[in-house]
Amino acid sequence: MEAFPSPLESAKFIAANSKDVSVEEEGARRVAESLFDKASSEEFGLAGWKSLHELNPRDAGEEAVGWVFLVDTLNFSFWSEREEQKYLVKYKGKTYSGYWSLCAAVNRALDDGTPITSASYFATMTLDQVRHVFRSDTEVPIPLLEERHRVLNESGTVLLEKFGGSFLTCVKMSEKSAQKLLHLVLENFPSYRDEAVFEKKKVSFYKRAQILVADTWSVLEGKGDGFFDDISSLTIFADYRIPQVLVHLKAMKYSEKLMKKLREGTVFQSGDREEVEIRGCSIWCCALICKHLLELYEKKGQDMREKINAVLLDYYLWDYAREHRAEMKDVPFHRVRCIYY
Numbered sequence: 001m002e003a004f005p006s007p008l009e010s011a012k013f014i015a016a017n018s019k020d021v022s023v024e025e026e027g028a029r030r031v032a033e034s035l036f037d038k039a040s041s042e043e044f045g046l047a048g049w050k051s052l053h054e055l056n057p058r059d060a061g062e063e064a065v066g067w068v069f070l071v072d073t074l075n076f077s078f079w080s081e082r083e084e085q086k087y088l089v090k091y092k093g094k095t096y097s098g099y100w101s102l103c104a105a106v107n108r109a110l111d112d113g114t115p116i117t118s119a120s121y122f123a124t125m126t127l128d129q130v131r132h133v134f135r136s137d138t139e140v141p142i143p144l145l146e147e148r149h150r151v152l153n154e155s156g157t158v159l160l161e162k163f164g165g166s167f168l169t170c171v172k173m174s175e176k177s178a179q180k181l182l183h184l185v186l187e188n189f190p191s192y193r194d195e196a197v198f199e200k201k202k203v204s205f206y207k208r209a210q211i212l213v214a215d216t217w218s219v220l221e222g223k224g225d226g227f228f229d230d231i232s233s234l235t236i237f238a239d240y241r242i243p244q245v246l247v248h249l250k251a252m253k254y255s256e257k258l259m260k261k262l263r264e265g266t267v268f269q270s271g272d273r274e275e276v277e278i279r280g281c282s283i284w285c286c287a288l289i290c291k292h293l294l295e296l297y298e299k300k301g302q303d304m305r306e307k308i309n310a311v312l313l314d315y316y317l318w319d320y321a322r323e324h325r326a327e328m329k330d331v332p333f334h335r336v337r338c339i340y341y
């Protein structure tokens with residue numbers, strides 16, 4: 001079996017053999033057409049990572065890269081069993097939910113003088129210290145607290161032992177290749193190995209590893225050590241929001257049987273056939289949307305390969321899902337408790 005299968009190849013194989021999830025070619029084409037004008041706007045571009053999100057770092061130095069590594073090490077499983085009982089974090093007068101509650105808790109700790117982004121700190125954090133840093137402003141604690149403690153200690157220890165405590169050192173070793181950085185992360189940080197077996201084949205999604213490379217590219221503003229010439233080789237990040245928005249936009253479809261399970265709030269296990277099909281088809285569907293978008297621009301004589309890639313499409317769709325929560329309430333998201341997304 002391949003050491004690290006390609007997420008794009010995996011997605012193609014899963015989509016070709018999927019039973020309960022289908023990629024709707026016509027729907028993908030329509031989504032590409034609807035994004036045509038947006039794709040060349042500011043909000044679709046790399047600068048949006050900072051300008052649209054007040055909790056993301058403003059600067060592009062070693063500290064900011066360390067912030068990205070810490071956050072993406074913990075960037076998983078924020079969904080709550082009951083919508084009205086959620087983990088929430090108040091920060092600078094605003095209340096944050098989901099992924100943004102993680103960022104708010106990290107920034108709250110830094111403001112309190114806790115060096116949470118420093119490897120020598122999180123490598124040896126105790127469970128109680130993790131509980132305190134990520135404390136909730138509701139009765140609902142952050143999901144998977146013990147797992148977060150474990151991955152923090154594990155990742156911090158590796159960062160200290162192999163990269164002098166600095167993720168920027170790891171980035172520099174990738175010599176401006178997104179794929180090399182992806183493989184350095186997979187080889188050294190076990191919690192990022194987001195894989196499954198489908199039809200007896202090892203497949204991969206590498207959601208947190210790929211978003212770590214993407215967020216590193218974004219925080220470095222695509223310049224200097226973050227000037228990845230192969231950034232468009234990354235796929236979208238198979239979380240639990242992108243599938244929801246793709247079904248909402250009719251670019252992807254679930255069987256009635258699967259829809260029923262999702263509506264009942266079934267909790268799947270990481271690696272279950274339905275979960276693998278949802279995640280693999282999402283990656284493949286977005287690869288098609290990117291392809292159609294580039295073709296539409298090509299027909300107009302514009303080569304947009306520098307401006308349109310799966311990373312920017314993902315960021316756009318993820319933000320869209322956040323902003324259209326109400327319209328999307330009839331499309332359930334799939335529930336898995338795991339450290340991968």
Ligand SMILES: Nc1nc2c(c(CN[C@H]3C=C[C@H](O)[C@@H]3O)cn2[C@@H]2O[C@H](COP(=O)(O)O)[C@@H](O)[C@H]2O)c(=O)[nH]1
Nearest residue numbers: 049075076077078098099100237239240242315318341
């Ligand atoms: N595919 C994809 N999944 C993403 C992100 C992000 C955060 N990135 C933002 C930060 C800077 C950029 O500008 C991005 O806007 C978090 N997640 C995943 O979503 C889920 C949380 O969802 P909710 O419960 O609604 O907050 C959870 O699985 C988390 O891992 C993304 O970008 N793409």
